[in-house]
Amino acid sequence: MKESTRVRNSEVAAVLYEVADLLEIEGVSFKPRAYRRAAQTIETLPEDVAALYKRGELEDMPGIGKSIAAKIGEIIETGNLTYLEQLKKEVPTGVEDLMGVEGIGPKKALLLREKLKIESVGDLAEAARKGKLRSMRGFGKKTEDNILEAVERQQKSPGRFLLGYILPVAQEIEDRLRGFPAVEMVSLTGSIRRKKETIGDVDMIATSAEPKKVMDFFTSMPGIQKVLAKGVTKSTIVLTNGLQVDLRVTERTQYGAALQYFTGSKDHNIRLRGLAIKQGWKLNEYGLTDEEKGTVIASVEEGDIYRALGLQYIEPELREDRGEVKAAQEGKLPDLIRPADIKGDLHVHTKWSEGSHTIPEMASTAQGLGLSYIAICDHAKTLAIARGLTEEGIREQMREIEALNRTLDGFTVLSGIEGNIDRNGKIDVSDAVLKDLDVVVASVHSGFKQSEKEMTERVLTAMHNDHVDIIGHPTGRILNDRPPYHIDLSRIFRTAADLSVCLEINAFPTRLDLSDVNCFTSREYGVRCSIGSDAHAKENLRYLAYGVATARRGWLEKGAIINTMGAAELTAWLRS
Protein backbone atom coordinates (compact mmCIF):
# COMPACT_ATOMS: atom_id res chain seq x y z
CA MET A 1 0.00 0.00 0.00
CA LYS A 2 1.27 3.45 -0.86
CA GLU A 3 2.52 5.57 2.02
CA SER A 4 0.26 8.47 1.11
CA THR A 5 -2.90 6.36 1.39
CA ARG A 6 -1.96 4.43 4.51
CA VAL A 7 -4.77 4.48 7.04
CA ARG A 8 -3.64 5.22 10.56
CA ASN A 9 -4.82 3.24 13.58
CA SER A 10 -6.29 6.39 15.08
CA GLU A 11 -8.35 6.96 11.94
CA VAL A 12 -9.76 3.43 11.96
CA ALA A 13 -10.59 3.86 15.64
CA ALA A 14 -12.28 7.20 14.94
CA VAL A 15 -14.57 5.58 12.36
CA LEU A 16 -15.52 2.82 14.81
CA TYR A 17 -16.21 5.37 17.55
CA GLU A 18 -18.48 7.28 15.23
CA VAL A 19 -20.38 4.13 14.35
CA ALA A 20 -20.83 3.53 18.09
CA ASP A 21 -22.14 7.06 18.63
CA LEU A 22 -24.65 6.80 15.82
CA LEU A 23 -25.87 3.38 16.92
CA GLU A 24 -26.37 4.79 20.38
CA ILE A 25 -28.55 7.58 19.02
CA GLU A 26 -30.61 4.99 17.20
CA GLY A 27 -31.21 3.31 20.54
CA VAL A 28 -29.45 0.13 19.51
CA SER A 29 -28.31 -1.77 22.58
CA PHE A 30 -24.98 -3.50 23.13
CA LYS A 31 -23.54 -2.79 19.69
CA PRO A 32 -22.21 0.65 20.67
CA ARG A 33 -20.16 -0.96 23.40
CA ALA A 34 -18.88 -3.60 21.02
CA TYR A 35 -17.73 -0.95 18.52
CA ARG A 36 -16.14 1.18 21.25
CA ARG A 37 -14.27 -1.80 22.61
CA ALA A 38 -12.95 -2.62 19.15
CA ALA A 39 -11.97 1.02 18.61
CA GLN A 40 -10.04 0.99 21.86
CA THR A 41 -8.21 -2.16 20.86
CA ILE A 42 -7.15 -0.57 17.57
CA GLU A 43 -6.10 2.61 19.35
CA THR A 44 -3.71 0.81 21.66
CA LEU A 45 -2.32 -1.57 19.07
CA PRO A 46 1.49 -1.59 19.15
CA GLU A 47 1.66 -1.99 15.39
CA ASP A 48 -0.05 -0.92 12.21
CA VAL A 49 -3.63 -2.23 11.98
CA ALA A 50 -3.10 -2.71 8.22
CA ALA A 51 -0.25 -5.15 8.92
CA LEU A 52 -2.49 -7.13 11.24
CA TYR A 53 -5.20 -7.13 8.62
CA LYS A 54 -2.82 -8.39 5.93
CA ARG A 55 -1.78 -11.27 8.13
CA GLY A 56 -5.46 -12.06 8.74
CA GLU A 57 -5.03 -11.73 12.50
CA LEU A 58 -7.61 -9.03 13.22
CA GLU A 59 -10.07 -11.48 14.73
CA ASP A 60 -7.49 -12.62 17.26
CA MET A 61 -7.67 -9.23 18.91
CA PRO A 62 -9.97 -8.65 21.89
CA GLY A 63 -13.34 -7.21 20.96
CA ILE A 64 -12.89 -7.81 17.24
CA GLY A 65 -15.01 -10.51 15.66
CA LYS A 66 -15.96 -11.42 12.13
CA SER A 67 -18.19 -8.45 11.47
CA ILE A 68 -15.96 -5.69 12.79
CA ALA A 69 -12.88 -7.28 11.24
CA ALA A 70 -14.59 -7.12 7.84
CA LYS A 71 -15.45 -3.49 8.40
CA ILE A 72 -11.89 -2.64 9.38
CA GLY A 73 -10.80 -4.41 6.21
CA GLU A 74 -13.09 -2.20 4.19
CA ILE A 75 -11.69 0.92 5.85
CA ILE A 76 -8.13 -0.18 5.08
CA GLU A 77 -8.87 -1.16 1.49
CA THR A 78 -11.10 1.75 0.49
CA GLY A 79 -10.64 4.42 3.15
CA ASN A 80 -14.39 4.34 3.65
CA LEU A 81 -17.06 2.42 5.48
CA THR A 82 -20.42 2.05 3.76
CA TYR A 83 -22.03 1.03 7.04
CA LEU A 84 -21.06 4.38 8.55
CA GLU A 85 -22.34 6.29 5.52
CA GLN A 86 -25.64 4.45 5.85
CA LEU A 87 -25.90 5.24 9.57
CA LYS A 88 -25.21 8.88 8.87
CA LYS A 89 -28.15 8.92 6.46
CA GLU A 90 -30.40 7.32 9.04
CA VAL A 91 -29.59 9.75 11.83
CA PRO A 92 -31.02 13.20 11.10
CA THR A 93 -28.50 16.03 10.94
CA GLY A 94 -27.96 17.95 14.13
CA VAL A 95 -29.04 15.21 16.50
CA GLU A 96 -25.46 14.52 17.57
CA ASP A 97 -24.90 18.20 18.34
CA LEU A 98 -28.12 18.45 20.30
CA MET A 99 -27.05 15.51 22.45
CA GLY A 100 -24.00 17.49 23.43
CA VAL A 101 -26.27 19.74 25.49
CA GLU A 102 -26.53 18.71 29.14
CA GLY A 103 -29.85 17.04 29.83
CA ILE A 104 -30.54 16.09 26.24
CA GLY A 105 -30.12 12.48 25.29
CA PRO A 106 -31.05 10.54 22.17
CA LYS A 107 -34.79 10.52 22.89
CA LYS A 108 -35.17 14.22 23.40
CA ALA A 109 -32.81 15.10 20.56
CA LEU A 110 -34.76 12.98 18.08
CA LEU A 111 -38.05 14.38 19.31
CA LEU A 112 -36.82 17.97 18.94
CA ARG A 113 -35.58 17.24 15.46
CA GLU A 114 -38.77 15.48 14.42
CA LYS A 115 -41.42 17.76 15.93
CA LEU A 116 -39.74 21.16 15.88
CA LYS A 117 -37.22 20.67 13.05
CA ILE A 118 -34.43 21.74 15.38
CA GLU A 119 -31.06 20.98 13.77
CA SER A 120 -28.52 22.87 15.79
CA VAL A 121 -27.74 24.11 19.27
CA GLY A 122 -28.49 27.61 17.98
CA ASP A 123 -31.97 26.54 16.83
CA LEU A 124 -32.49 24.94 20.21
CA ALA A 125 -31.65 28.07 22.18
CA GLU A 126 -33.90 30.13 19.90
CA ALA A 127 -36.83 27.75 20.37
CA ALA A 128 -36.30 27.64 24.12
CA ARG A 129 -36.25 31.43 24.33
CA LYS A 130 -39.53 31.60 22.45
CA GLY A 131 -41.10 29.06 24.78
CA LYS A 132 -41.70 26.56 22.02
CA LEU A 133 -40.31 23.54 23.82
CA ARG A 134 -42.81 23.33 26.66
CA SER A 135 -45.60 22.27 24.36
CA MET A 136 -44.00 18.92 23.72
CA ARG A 137 -44.69 15.78 25.66
CA GLY A 138 -42.06 15.27 28.37
CA PHE A 139 -41.00 18.92 28.26
CA GLY A 140 -42.14 21.64 30.63
CA LYS A 141 -41.19 25.16 31.61
CA LYS A 142 -38.44 23.91 33.90
CA THR A 143 -36.88 21.73 31.19
CA GLU A 144 -36.95 24.70 28.86
CA ASP A 145 -35.13 26.91 31.35
CA ASN A 146 -32.58 24.21 32.07
CA ILE A 147 -31.87 23.66 28.38
CA LEU A 148 -31.34 27.37 27.84
CA GLU A 149 -28.95 27.56 30.75
CA ALA A 150 -27.12 24.44 29.59
CA VAL A 151 -26.65 25.93 26.12
CA GLU A 152 -25.28 29.13 27.63
CA ARG A 153 -22.89 27.19 29.86
CA GLN A 154 -21.75 25.11 26.92
CA GLN A 155 -21.05 28.19 24.82
CA LYS A 156 -18.96 29.71 27.60
CA SER A 157 -17.15 26.48 28.45
CA PRO A 158 -13.54 26.04 27.33
CA GLY A 159 -14.07 22.36 26.53
CA ARG A 160 -12.59 19.70 28.71
CA PHE A 161 -10.49 20.81 31.65
CA LEU A 162 -6.82 19.95 31.78
CA LEU A 163 -5.83 17.66 34.63
CA GLY A 164 -2.86 19.78 35.62
CA TYR A 165 -4.93 22.92 36.02
CA ILE A 166 -8.03 21.41 37.59
CA LEU A 167 -6.58 18.92 40.08
CA PRO A 168 -5.47 21.67 42.51
CA VAL A 169 -8.98 23.20 42.31
CA ALA A 170 -10.56 19.82 43.04
CA GLN A 171 -8.19 19.20 45.91
CA GLU A 172 -9.15 22.53 47.42
CA ILE A 173 -12.81 21.46 47.46
CA GLU A 174 -11.76 18.12 48.89
CA ASP A 175 -9.91 19.90 51.70
CA ARG A 176 -12.86 22.18 52.32
CA LEU A 177 -15.14 19.15 52.74
CA ARG A 178 -12.60 17.40 54.93
CA GLY A 179 -12.70 20.41 57.22
CA PHE A 180 -16.48 20.21 57.66
CA PRO A 181 -17.29 18.47 60.95
CA ALA A 182 -20.06 16.22 59.61
CA VAL A 183 -17.69 14.73 57.02
CA GLU A 184 -15.71 11.62 57.98
CA MET A 185 -13.90 10.46 54.85
CA VAL A 186 -13.65 12.24 51.53
CA SER A 187 -11.99 11.35 48.24
CA LEU A 188 -11.85 12.40 44.63
CA THR A 189 -13.22 9.69 42.35
CA GLY A 190 -13.94 9.42 38.64
CA SER A 191 -11.56 10.43 35.87
CA ILE A 192 -9.68 12.88 38.05
CA ARG A 193 -8.71 10.06 40.42
CA ARG A 194 -7.68 7.98 37.42
CA LYS A 195 -5.59 11.04 36.38
CA LYS A 196 -6.98 11.26 32.88
CA GLU A 197 -5.30 14.00 30.85
CA THR A 198 -8.53 15.93 30.51
CA ILE A 199 -11.49 16.00 32.87
CA GLY A 200 -15.13 16.57 31.96
CA ASP A 201 -16.33 17.04 35.52
CA VAL A 202 -15.06 16.35 39.02
CA ASP A 203 -16.53 13.47 41.01
CA MET A 204 -16.12 13.09 44.75
CA ILE A 205 -17.48 10.96 47.55
CA ALA A 206 -17.71 11.54 51.27
CA THR A 207 -18.94 9.51 54.19
CA SER A 208 -21.10 10.98 56.89
CA ALA A 209 -23.73 10.06 59.45
CA GLU A 210 -25.49 13.30 58.52
CA PRO A 211 -25.62 13.40 54.73
CA LYS A 212 -28.14 16.22 54.61
CA LYS A 213 -25.80 18.58 56.47
CA VAL A 214 -23.02 17.68 54.06
CA MET A 215 -25.26 18.36 51.07
CA ASP A 216 -26.29 21.74 52.49
CA PHE A 217 -22.64 22.63 53.06
CA PHE A 218 -21.56 21.43 49.61
CA THR A 219 -24.28 23.29 47.73
CA SER A 220 -23.63 26.54 49.57
CA MET A 221 -19.85 26.77 49.22
CA PRO A 222 -18.44 29.99 47.79
CA GLY A 223 -17.69 30.11 44.06
CA ILE A 224 -20.81 28.24 42.95
CA GLN A 225 -22.57 29.42 39.81
CA LYS A 226 -25.49 27.01 39.96
CA VAL A 227 -26.76 24.01 41.86
CA LEU A 228 -27.81 21.53 39.17
CA ALA A 229 -29.13 18.86 41.52
CA LYS A 230 -29.48 18.44 45.24
CA GLY A 231 -30.67 15.19 46.73
CA VAL A 232 -30.24 13.28 49.96
CA THR A 233 -27.10 11.48 48.88
CA LYS A 234 -26.11 13.16 45.64
CA SER A 235 -25.66 16.74 44.52
CA THR A 236 -24.17 18.50 41.53
CA ILE A 237 -22.86 22.05 41.41
CA VAL A 238 -21.31 24.21 38.71
CA LEU A 239 -18.46 26.50 39.77
CA THR A 240 -18.08 29.99 38.37
CA ASN A 241 -15.28 28.72 36.10
CA GLY A 242 -17.79 26.31 34.53
CA LEU A 243 -16.44 23.23 36.27
CA GLN A 244 -19.12 20.76 37.32
CA VAL A 245 -18.61 18.92 40.61
CA ASP A 246 -20.62 15.88 41.74
CA LEU A 247 -20.66 14.75 45.35
CA ARG A 248 -22.05 11.47 46.62
CA VAL A 249 -22.42 10.82 50.32
CA THR A 250 -22.38 7.25 51.61
CA GLU A 251 -22.11 5.45 54.92
CA ARG A 252 -18.66 4.69 56.27
CA THR A 253 -19.28 0.95 55.91
CA GLN A 254 -19.83 1.41 52.17
CA TYR A 255 -16.95 3.76 51.52
CA GLY A 256 -14.78 1.22 49.72
CA ALA A 257 -17.59 0.12 47.43
CA ALA A 258 -18.52 3.70 46.60
CA LEU A 259 -14.89 4.65 45.98
CA GLN A 260 -14.47 1.70 43.64
CA TYR A 261 -17.76 2.26 41.86
CA PHE A 262 -17.43 6.00 41.29
CA THR A 263 -13.78 5.86 40.26
CA GLY A 264 -14.72 3.82 37.20
CA SER A 265 -14.02 3.71 34.42
CA LYS A 266 -17.39 2.53 33.28
CA ASP A 267 -15.86 -0.26 31.20
CA HIS A 268 -13.60 -1.34 34.04
CA ASN A 269 -16.62 -1.58 36.34
CA ILE A 270 -18.64 -3.56 33.83
CA ARG A 271 -15.82 -6.08 33.69
CA LEU A 272 -15.72 -6.31 37.48
CA ARG A 273 -19.46 -6.78 37.62
CA GLY A 274 -19.09 -9.60 35.15
CA LEU A 275 -16.69 -11.32 37.55
CA ALA A 276 -19.12 -10.79 40.42
CA ILE A 277 -22.03 -12.22 38.44
CA LYS A 278 -20.02 -15.35 37.66
CA GLN A 279 -19.73 -15.94 41.40
CA GLY A 280 -23.45 -15.38 41.79
CA TRP A 281 -22.74 -12.05 43.46
CA LYS A 282 -23.79 -8.49 42.80
CA LEU A 283 -21.52 -5.46 42.72
CA ASN A 284 -22.80 -1.92 43.01
CA GLU A 285 -21.91 1.30 44.83
CA TYR A 286 -23.09 -0.19 48.13
CA GLY A 287 -20.97 -3.28 48.10
CA LEU A 288 -20.18 -6.70 46.77
CA THR A 289 -23.04 -8.84 48.01
CA ASP A 290 -24.37 -12.35 47.88
CA GLU A 291 -28.06 -11.67 47.35
CA GLU A 292 -29.16 -15.24 47.96
CA LYS A 293 -27.50 -15.51 51.34
CA GLY A 294 -28.15 -11.88 52.06
CA THR A 295 -24.54 -11.29 53.03
CA VAL A 296 -22.11 -8.48 52.28
CA ILE A 297 -18.84 -9.86 50.97
CA ALA A 298 -16.90 -6.60 50.74
CA SER A 299 -17.71 -2.92 51.03
CA VAL A 300 -15.63 -1.12 53.67
CA GLU A 301 -12.32 -0.75 51.87
CA GLU A 302 -11.73 -0.60 48.15
CA GLY A 303 -9.01 -3.23 48.31
CA ASP A 304 -11.47 -5.72 49.85
CA ILE A 305 -13.52 -5.73 46.68
CA TYR A 306 -10.61 -6.52 44.39
CA ARG A 307 -9.39 -9.19 46.79
CA ALA A 308 -12.83 -10.81 47.04
CA LEU A 309 -13.03 -10.98 43.26
CA GLY A 310 -9.69 -12.78 43.17
CA LEU A 311 -7.78 -9.83 41.79
CA GLN A 312 -4.62 -7.98 42.65
CA TYR A 313 -5.38 -4.41 43.72
CA ILE A 314 -5.67 -2.35 40.54
CA GLU A 315 -4.37 1.21 40.79
CA PRO A 316 -6.93 3.84 39.66
CA GLU A 317 -4.72 4.93 36.74
CA LEU A 318 -5.00 1.44 35.24
CA ARG A 319 -8.79 1.16 35.36
CA GLU A 320 -9.49 1.77 31.69
CA ASP A 321 -10.28 -1.79 30.58
CA ARG A 322 -6.99 -2.09 28.73
CA GLY A 323 -6.41 -5.62 29.99
CA GLU A 324 -5.82 -4.73 33.64
CA VAL A 325 -8.50 -7.08 34.97
CA LYS A 326 -7.04 -10.07 33.19
CA ALA A 327 -3.53 -9.10 34.32
CA ALA A 328 -4.79 -8.74 37.90
CA GLN A 329 -6.34 -12.21 37.73
CA GLU A 330 -3.03 -13.64 36.63
CA GLY A 331 -1.04 -11.62 39.15
CA LYS A 332 0.75 -9.88 36.32
CA LEU A 333 -0.01 -6.23 36.91
CA PRO A 334 2.95 -3.92 36.38
CA ASP A 335 4.71 -2.51 39.41
CA LEU A 336 3.92 1.07 38.44
CA ILE A 337 6.42 3.87 38.77
CA ARG A 338 5.72 6.08 41.81
CA PRO A 339 6.23 9.83 42.19
CA ALA A 340 8.94 9.19 44.79
CA ASP A 341 10.94 7.14 42.25
CA ILE A 342 11.68 10.28 40.25
CA LYS A 343 15.07 11.69 41.21
CA GLY A 344 15.33 14.58 38.82
CA ASP A 345 13.68 16.73 36.18
CA LEU A 346 15.10 16.42 32.67
CA HIS A 347 13.48 19.40 31.00
CA VAL A 348 13.73 22.77 32.69
CA HIS A 349 13.81 26.27 31.19
CA THR A 350 15.29 29.37 32.80
CA LYS A 351 15.66 33.09 32.23
CA TRP A 352 18.47 32.21 29.81
CA SER A 353 15.73 31.59 27.24
CA GLU A 354 11.97 31.87 27.75
CA GLY A 355 11.80 30.92 31.43
CA SER A 356 10.90 33.30 34.26
CA HIS A 357 13.44 32.24 36.87
CA THR A 358 17.21 31.88 37.23
CA ILE A 359 19.09 28.60 37.40
CA PRO A 360 19.63 28.91 41.21
CA GLU A 361 15.91 29.65 41.70
CA MET A 362 14.87 26.61 39.69
CA ALA A 363 17.45 24.44 41.47
CA SER A 364 16.39 25.48 44.93
CA THR A 365 12.69 24.97 44.19
CA ALA A 366 13.43 21.53 42.74
CA GLN A 367 15.47 20.59 45.79
CA GLY A 368 12.57 21.72 47.96
CA LEU A 369 10.33 19.33 46.04
CA GLY A 370 12.64 16.45 46.93
CA LEU A 371 14.52 16.17 43.64
CA SER A 372 18.28 15.69 43.55
CA TYR A 373 18.99 17.12 40.11
CA ILE A 374 17.55 19.10 37.20
CA ALA A 375 18.73 19.39 33.62
CA ILE A 376 18.66 22.94 32.28
CA CYS A 377 17.38 22.60 28.73
CA ASP A 378 16.83 26.06 27.32
CA HIS A 379 16.07 26.64 23.66
CA ALA A 380 18.87 27.09 21.14
CA LYS A 381 19.27 29.83 18.57
CA THR A 382 16.64 28.81 16.01
CA LEU A 383 13.86 29.63 18.42
CA ALA A 384 14.49 33.36 18.36
CA ILE A 385 10.96 33.89 19.62
CA ALA A 386 11.94 32.06 22.79
CA ARG A 387 15.22 33.99 23.09
CA GLY A 388 17.14 30.86 22.06
CA LEU A 389 20.78 30.60 23.09
CA THR A 390 23.72 31.03 20.72
CA GLU A 391 26.60 28.59 21.08
CA GLU A 392 28.56 31.20 23.02
CA GLY A 393 25.49 31.59 25.23
CA ILE A 394 25.37 27.84 25.87
CA ARG A 395 29.08 27.84 26.82
CA GLU A 396 28.49 30.74 29.17
CA GLN A 397 25.53 28.98 30.77
CA MET A 398 27.64 25.83 31.22
CA ARG A 399 30.20 27.90 33.14
CA GLU A 400 27.47 29.28 35.40
CA ILE A 401 26.18 25.77 36.06
CA GLU A 402 29.66 24.51 36.84
CA ALA A 403 30.23 27.31 39.33
CA LEU A 404 26.79 26.81 40.89
CA ASN A 405 27.36 23.07 41.33
CA ARG A 406 30.42 23.82 43.46
CA THR A 407 28.15 25.63 45.93
CA LEU A 408 25.29 23.08 46.02
CA ASP A 409 24.95 20.35 48.60
CA GLY A 410 23.16 17.13 47.69
CA PHE A 411 21.88 18.59 44.45
CA THR A 412 23.25 18.70 40.93
CA VAL A 413 22.40 20.93 38.01
CA LEU A 414 23.01 19.19 34.70
CA SER A 415 23.86 21.23 31.63
CA GLY A 416 21.57 20.61 28.70
CA ILE A 417 19.78 22.05 25.73
CA GLU A 418 16.44 21.69 24.02
CA GLY A 419 17.70 21.73 20.47
CA ASN A 420 15.37 22.32 17.56
CA ILE A 421 14.97 19.64 14.90
CA ASP A 422 14.80 21.41 11.53
CA ARG A 423 12.81 20.18 8.53
CA ASN A 424 15.66 17.88 7.54
CA GLY A 425 16.27 16.44 10.99
CA LYS A 426 19.32 18.59 11.76
CA ILE A 427 19.83 19.98 15.28
CA ASP A 428 20.49 23.73 15.62
CA VAL A 429 23.58 23.24 17.79
CA SER A 430 26.95 22.01 16.54
CA ASP A 431 28.29 18.61 17.57
CA ALA A 432 31.25 20.34 19.20
CA VAL A 433 28.92 21.95 21.73
CA LEU A 434 26.47 19.05 22.04
CA LYS A 435 29.21 16.65 23.04
CA ASP A 436 30.06 18.75 26.10
CA LEU A 437 26.50 18.89 27.44
CA ASP A 438 25.16 16.40 29.99
CA VAL A 439 21.68 16.12 28.44
CA VAL A 440 20.57 16.83 24.88
CA VAL A 441 16.84 17.04 24.25
CA ALA A 442 15.82 17.52 20.61
CA SER A 443 12.30 18.59 19.67
CA VAL A 444 10.19 19.62 16.70
CA HIS A 445 8.84 23.17 17.00
CA SER A 446 7.76 24.01 13.48
CA GLY A 447 6.79 22.51 10.14
CA PHE A 448 3.98 20.49 11.72
CA LYS A 449 2.28 20.05 8.38
CA GLN A 450 4.92 17.78 6.90
CA SER A 451 3.73 14.42 5.61
CA GLU A 452 3.99 11.44 7.89
CA LYS A 453 6.90 10.09 5.88
CA GLU A 454 8.81 13.39 6.04
CA MET A 455 8.11 13.94 9.71
CA THR A 456 9.11 10.40 10.61
CA GLU A 457 12.36 10.63 8.62
CA ARG A 458 13.04 14.02 10.17
CA VAL A 459 12.81 12.72 13.73
CA LEU A 460 14.64 9.47 12.89
CA THR A 461 17.50 11.57 11.47
CA ALA A 462 17.68 13.53 14.70
CA MET A 463 17.71 10.29 16.69
CA HIS A 464 20.69 9.09 14.71
CA ASN A 465 22.68 12.11 15.90
CA ASP A 466 25.02 10.50 18.43
CA HIS A 467 24.64 13.35 20.88
CA VAL A 468 20.84 13.35 21.07
CA ASP A 469 19.65 11.68 24.28
CA ILE A 470 15.95 12.50 24.33
CA ILE A 471 13.28 13.39 21.78
CA GLY A 472 11.17 16.10 23.40
CA HIS A 473 7.35 16.10 23.23
CA PRO A 474 7.46 13.45 20.48
CA THR A 475 4.05 14.07 18.86
CA GLY A 476 3.76 17.84 19.28
CA ARG A 477 0.16 17.81 20.36
CA ILE A 478 -1.37 20.59 22.46
CA LEU A 479 -4.46 19.46 24.36
CA ASN A 480 -7.67 21.25 23.36
CA ASP A 481 -5.68 23.05 20.67
CA ARG A 482 -3.44 21.17 18.27
CA PRO A 483 -3.59 17.53 17.20
CA PRO A 484 -0.40 15.46 17.12
CA TYR A 485 1.59 15.83 13.93
CA HIS A 486 1.58 12.85 11.59
CA ILE A 487 4.39 10.55 12.58
CA ASP A 488 4.88 6.80 12.42
CA LEU A 489 5.33 6.10 16.11
CA SER A 490 5.99 2.40 15.64
CA ARG A 491 9.16 3.27 13.66
CA ILE A 492 10.12 5.89 16.24
CA PHE A 493 9.63 3.36 19.06
CA ARG A 494 11.68 0.70 17.28
CA THR A 495 14.53 3.09 16.58
CA ALA A 496 14.40 4.54 20.09
CA ALA A 497 14.86 1.06 21.50
CA ASP A 498 17.60 0.14 18.99
CA LEU A 499 19.65 3.31 19.49
CA SER A 500 18.89 3.78 23.21
CA VAL A 501 17.47 7.21 22.53
CA CYS A 502 14.81 8.18 25.06
CA LEU A 503 11.38 9.54 24.31
CA GLU A 504 10.12 12.27 26.57
CA ILE A 505 6.93 12.20 28.56
CA ASN A 506 6.51 15.95 28.61
CA ALA A 507 4.59 16.66 31.79
CA PHE A 508 3.39 20.17 30.99
CA PRO A 509 -0.42 20.11 31.48
CA THR A 510 -1.16 21.24 27.92
CA ARG A 511 1.10 18.57 26.42
CA LEU A 512 1.34 15.23 28.27
CA ASP A 513 3.25 13.99 25.25
CA LEU A 514 3.88 11.04 24.95
CA SER A 515 0.29 10.35 25.91
CA ASP A 516 -0.81 7.52 28.19
CA VAL A 517 -1.83 5.42 25.18
CA ASN A 518 1.52 6.08 23.47
CA CYS A 519 3.33 4.98 26.66
CA PHE A 520 1.21 1.84 26.74
CA THR A 521 2.19 0.84 23.21
CA SER A 522 5.84 1.87 23.70
CA ARG A 523 6.27 -0.92 26.25
CA GLU A 524 6.14 -3.56 23.55
CA TYR A 525 9.31 -2.12 22.03
CA GLY A 526 11.32 -1.74 25.22
CA VAL A 527 11.54 2.03 24.81
CA ARG A 528 13.02 4.04 27.67
CA CYS A 529 11.36 7.33 28.53
CA SER A 530 12.34 10.46 30.40
CA ILE A 531 9.91 12.63 32.29
CA GLY A 532 10.37 16.37 32.06
CA SER A 533 8.20 19.16 33.44
CA ASP A 534 9.14 21.59 30.64
CA ALA A 535 8.90 24.13 33.47
CA HIS A 536 9.03 27.75 32.36
CA ALA A 537 8.81 28.99 35.94
CA LYS A 538 9.63 27.50 39.33
CA GLU A 539 5.93 26.94 40.06
CA ASN A 540 5.79 24.59 37.04
CA LEU A 541 8.23 22.09 38.49
CA ARG A 542 5.36 20.35 40.29
CA TYR A 543 3.99 19.36 36.86
CA LEU A 544 6.43 16.47 36.96
CA ALA A 545 3.70 14.61 38.87
CA TYR A 546 1.45 14.69 35.80
CA GLY A 547 4.18 13.05 33.76
CA VAL A 548 4.37 10.31 36.36
CA ALA A 549 0.57 9.96 36.22
CA THR A 550 0.75 9.63 32.43
CA ALA A 551 3.47 6.99 32.71
CA ARG A 552 1.38 5.10 35.27
CA ARG A 553 -1.67 5.23 33.00
CA GLY A 554 0.60 3.79 30.31
CA TRP A 555 1.54 0.85 32.59
CA LEU A 556 5.18 1.96 32.86
CA GLU A 557 7.41 0.66 35.60
CA LYS A 558 10.33 2.41 37.27
CA GLY A 559 12.84 0.72 34.96
CA ALA A 560 11.33 2.31 31.86
CA ILE A 561 12.00 5.83 33.11
CA ILE A 562 15.59 7.09 33.08
CA ASN A 563 15.21 9.83 35.63
CA THR A 564 14.58 7.28 38.33
CA MET A 565 18.37 6.97 38.25
CA GLY A 566 20.51 9.20 40.43
CA ALA A 567 22.51 11.99 38.77
CA ALA A 568 25.81 10.11 38.64
CA GLU A 569 24.28 6.90 37.33
CA LEU A 570 22.22 8.83 34.79
CA THR A 571 25.12 10.86 33.35
CA ALA A 572 27.20 7.70 33.09
CA TRP A 573 24.32 5.96 31.30
CA LEU A 574 23.82 8.89 28.93
CA ARG A 575 27.52 8.87 28.01
CA SER A 576 27.62 5.12 27.41
Next chain:
DNA sequence: GCCGTTTTCGGCCCGACTGTTTTCAGTCG
Protein backbone atom coordinates in the same frame (compact mmCIF):
# COMPACT_ATOMS: atom_id res chain seq x y z
C1' DG B 1 -21.61 -7.37 17.78
C1' DC B 2 -18.78 -10.01 20.97
C1' DC B 3 -17.98 -13.70 24.03
C1' DG B 4 -17.32 -18.33 26.79
C1' DT B 5 -13.47 -22.12 33.69
C1' DT B 6 -22.31 -21.92 34.09
C1' DT B 7 -19.97 -21.50 26.70
C1' DT B 8 -21.79 -21.42 20.42
C1' DC B 9 -26.84 -18.91 22.32
C1' DG B 10 -28.28 -15.85 25.64
C1' DG B 11 -26.50 -12.56 28.04
C1' DC B 12 -24.57 -7.91 28.08
C1' DC B 13 -24.29 -2.98 35.28
C1' DC B 14 -27.38 -0.45 37.68
C1' DG B 15 -29.03 3.26 40.81
C1' DA B 16 -29.94 8.56 41.80
C1' DC B 17 -32.17 12.54 40.48
C1' DT B 18 -35.26 15.52 37.81
C1' DG B 19 -39.27 16.78 35.81
C1' DT B 20 -42.82 15.28 34.10
C1' DT B 21 -45.94 12.46 35.44
C1' DT B 22 -50.24 10.41 38.22
C1' DT B 23 -46.62 5.70 38.33
C1' DC B 24 -42.48 6.71 35.26
C1' DA B 25 -39.26 8.03 31.31
C1' DG B 26 -35.09 10.19 30.32
C1' DT B 27 -30.55 11.31 31.44
C1' DC B 28 -26.34 10.74 33.66
C1' DG B 29 -22.43 8.51 35.33
